Amino acid sequence: MAGLAAGAAETARSRRASPRENGRGASLSIGLSAVIVAATPDEPRVLALRNGADGAEALPSGPLESEHRTLEIGLRSWVERQTRQRLGYVEQLYTFGDRDRIETDRGAPVRALTVAYLALVRPAPREHGSPLEARPGGSAEAAWQNWYRYFPWEDWRAGRPAAIPALEDRLASWVRAASGPERRLREERVGLAFARPWNDELVLERYELLYEAGLIGERWRDLGRPSSEAEMPASGTAMAADHRRILATAIGRLRGKIKYRPVVFELMPPAFTLLQLQRTVEALSGVRLHKQNFRRLVEQQGLVEETGEISGETGGRPARLVRFRRAVVLERPAPGLRLRTGHRVPA
């Protein structure tokens, strides 16, 4: 958790503010990047631009400008200009600043500091359940992408992903390639990240392992060596710079957060059925859930309330439409703690 491994990237990023001279001779640029997430009951989606400097897909990003009062405002305005997508829920993710996160400004190297954000958007009503528009409007290059395109090993909804065995094989040899304490360390990291039962939150940890083991395209690009496709079985689509690492951070954070904050509802339409909710959670977390217990949880936690309406679109028996019950935020301290009241003394 503490500290991300260094992710090198000499790829130039477009649209940055012109860099400033650092008193000590190096240059510095500050960027804002956004992981913009939407979801249907089938697919978790992220907004990507097709215009990476090297043609790779990229996250919407732009420079911090002085007229932006706060970082978040800067981000919102950039995103809206770039993708014509209005942002609702926004939270700061992480600030990436390794020295080797370099871009070039007219040939001069520039240290790139990027403050990354996670944003959740609600699909237009008719889109929930049907595919989202591929083109969210605005910049012609912005498109919604199923995020498992970048992380095929993260989707366990239909059972163990086909990519896993090959990846585990390669990881095992990567472990064997080391010796002594380093080997034990690798062993432990792999064991934790790929343990059964599957831990859906370790998205970043898995990405970093695969990166270090040379199973991620970006790794070879960052090293300046050609990537031999054969070496990377089903390792997903590459992205510009370290955007895939940022995306991994976002997915892990979101998967964790839905378990103790009612953030899923930021992705749901105003009214929905319990199965739609369940499928959306499943899409995000990449695992299947037990239907009856899921509804029991949602209902007895008071997360939703009746709208009184009925959906006919189910394909089976019609379902009640419910909506998010805002009051729950005032009632539960934060659904799902450790240290329950039983550990506390009445005071």
Next chain:
Amino acid sequence: MAGLAAGAAETARSRRASPRENGRGASLSIGLSAVIVAATPDEPRVLALRNGADGAEALPSGPLESEHRTLEIGLRSWVERQTRQRLGYVEQLYTFGDRDRIETDRGAPVRALTVAYLALVRPAPREHGSPLEARPGGSAEAAWQNWYRYFPWEDWRAGRPAAIPALEDRLASWVRAASGPERRLREERVGLAFARPWNDELVLERYELLYEAGLIGERWRDLGRPSSEAEMPASGTAMAADHRRILATAIGRLRGKIKYRPVVFELMPPAFTLLQLQRTVEALSGVRLHKQNFRRLVEQQGLVEETGEISGETGGRPARLVRFRRAVVLERPAPGLRLRTGHRVPA
């Protein structure tokens, strides 16, 4: 959670790198700040410098330098130079960057971006249980401070803090001072942040409410108006710039994190008794815990293991000394989730 309220501060900060010109005319500086936490069974402590520009206490901080390969390395080196304190566990907290977080460089305003970190340090063996050295060595101005000095309303270990009634009174009038939807909003925010039962994690939310309501010294300083002490009943010691906000962020994060990650152990000596552990958790979270249930939790979760030794220092019957059981990280997905395995289908 999404977005921090703007925290203004025209106080100059010392020891920043010289600012760089921003293409658009404004200047920018990047700082690293550290909330360094230690704990005894009695007191949660934070390392503070006594040398704020206006004499206020400040968090250790310094500029990002180009020779630092990563932000975290830069932070560590700064802290070690400034306080002679070696850092163990370090995690990035938040990046603060409101435009009005300004410092001045020879008269010119500079936008200050600060990447804040949370660090946990283990006291020297003999210090756990006895007071920490006031002077951690290194810079003569660094001193450990009980963090409740800055947040008197956060310590409920001895029952409702004396400061609370006055603060709630003042908050109630602040709520009444608004009307319409703004009033309802304030009402809800206060209701949530100060609800019974007390929610120990809402440290930042409470600080921001008190700040907005004018009950925090920094507010008046930031507005450039004299703070009438009478208006601020028991509102704690002020800090330089927005350091108290950063500290609030850190405390809230730490209080939340101990509930699902074994981070407390980063603050414990190698061997300790269960009561020492309990008291440390209580000191951090500011609430008292049920002794028997606390031990049951710790033991049956497998968080600790016997050392075989016995402590004589208890004041009562001698206690077993235990140590953190590292293996727990490999066993439990993350002690304390929602969505237990019962919601998952075997796949």
Next chain:
DNA sequence: CCGCGTAATGCTCGATTTGAGTATAAGAGG
């Protein structure tokens, strides 16, 4: 109108976990 297929919803039930105690053990100090 019947029988499927597909979902929605209801309900059960043993196994754990929790919340809140009570009871007993083992030192130190007088």
Next chain:
DNA sequence: CCTCTTATACTCAAATCGAGCATTACGCGG
């Protein structure tokens, strides 16, 4: 040996969980 203080064991009802089975209600193809 009495008291104070803390450690540690054990209890027990209530709530929650994990895993199912059973029933209901549409649309649709005959």
